[in-house]
Amino acid sequence: MSDNPKKTTGDQDTSPFVQEAEQDIDLTDRPYDVYGCQTCDNVILSLHGCGEGMTCHGEEMVPVTEAKMEIQPPNLRDVLLNVFGLPKVGLDICLCVIDDGPLSPDEVAQQLGYDESTIRRYLNKLTEVGLLTKMQLNREDGGFVNVYQPIDIEEMRRESLIGFYLWAGEAATLIEDANLTKEDYVDGSYEGDLNEIFWESFRGGDEPAE
Structure with missing residues (x-):
């Protein structure tokens, strides 16, 4: 509980609920697996190892063990x-x-x-x-x-994971749409400044950080 329990919001609480994680992620030592298709760019997240059960294009998907993009794990x-x-x-x-x-x-x-x-x-x-x-x-x-x-x-565990996966799916869709917008710009499908075109395409979402 926060130091001032009479506050009507806990959004500003700064107590160490969970410490920020700043280390790089080692994909070979995580409680989840990321699988990649050997034919296309499809990638799958699985909280439990699926062995040979994860397939795409009729082929076994292979574990992704390296990521070039560094991220900061959420708390x-x-x-x-x-x-x-x-x-x-x-x-x-x-x-x-x-x-x-x-x-x-x-x-x-x-x-x-x-x-x-x-x-x-x-x-x-x-x-x-x-x-x-x-x-x-x-x-x-x-x-x-x-x-x-x-x-x-048990229902809470399952439903909360499903809810997160739905959120993650929507987030992944936004990322893919953003990548396609940049790809179309590079291919000459748009005229004008990329920054303006990019954020105009996603009007209604978050504005870029100042």
Whole structure:
């Protein structure tokens, strides 16, 4: 939890939730595999080794063991925020419900100390994402209260990976479209400045960093 638990947002929390990873990635020692087609440019990411089961063009795909482009591995905070729109406060709330649920927003607020409006917002977000479910319990004095509980852990594991793969697929599509735009420019399909043409092609997305 952040140093100021009454804040209504956890986006600015600077506590060492997960340390930034700055080392180069060694593809021969990772818990996933990247496979490449021997005929075309197709590449596949697999979280579990598939042996000879990964094929393309009728041929066995081969593991990719070297990458010329260096990247900085993301930390968990970056992944949860960018893929699912969940900052640390959202994960705090999700973990609290997984540990002690079913819980009402008021009970979560009492445990974590976050503002109740923040609790309600992220409980709804977590329900929309599919990590939690909401149900109504009748009060002894009449009326009802909304309580939240986690989905089955195995289902959560599978669905969160599927959700990430869908996000990664959309990201890969953007990267491929960007590469094709640059390729078309080099081939003379566009006239004008590449920078202007490139960002005009992706209007509505992120602007280039200043």
